[in-house]
Amino acid sequence: xxxxxxxxxxxxxxxxxxxxxxxxxxxxxxxxxxxxxxxxxxxxxxxxxxxxxxxxxxxxxxxxxxxxxxxxxxxxxxxxxxxx
Numbered sequence: 812x813x814x815x816x817x818x819x820x821x822x823x824x825x826x827x828x829x830x831x832x833x834x835x836x837x838x839x840x841x842x843x844x845x846x847x848x849x850x851x852x853x854x855x856x857x858x859x860x861x862x863x864x865x866x867x868x869x870x871x872x873x874x875x876x877x878x879x880x881x882x883x884x885x886x887x888x889x890x891x892x893x894x895x
Contacts, residue, residue, distance in 0.1 A: 812854060812869065812870045812871060813847055813848075813849035813852035813854060813870055814847050814852055814854065814856070814858060814859060814867055814868065814869055814870065815847060815867070815868055815869075815870050815873055815880050815881050815884050816835075816844055816845050816846060816847055816862075816866055816867050816880065816884065817844075817866050817867070817868065817873065817874075817877040817880040818843075818844060818866075818877065818879075818880060819864050819865065819866035819877070820843070820844040820845055820862075820864070820866040821863070821864050821866070822837065822843065822844065822845060823862070823863050823864075824837070824845070825861040825862065825863065826845060826858035826859075826861050826862050826867060827845060827858075828861070829857045829858060829861050830857060830858055831853070831855060831857060832851055832852070832853055832855075833851075834847055834848040834851035834852045834853075835847050835848075835858060836848065838887065838892070839892075842887070842892075844866075846884050846887045846888065847867075847884060848888050849870075849884065849885055849888065850888070854869070856869070
């Protein structure tokens with residue numbers, strides 16, 4: 812399991828600043844969101860309280876209306892710009 816950043820993200824960057832393993836990456840203007848590498852995330856939860864818009868959820872706790880963020884986040888690292 813890992814934390815997931817949903818489409819509520821405003822690209823504030825405070826989440827990335829507190830990540831002890833640097834697994835949070837800015838997807839840039841095109842994506843409009845940060846992403847959490849599920850392979851690197853250690854589930855410490857440091858990012859969650861730092862988000863000013865409550866866009867970060869533990870994977871098992873992502874609200875139904877934001878479930879698509881789980882697959883989008885994983886795909887970004889497995890197939891997209893975050894790959895490799």
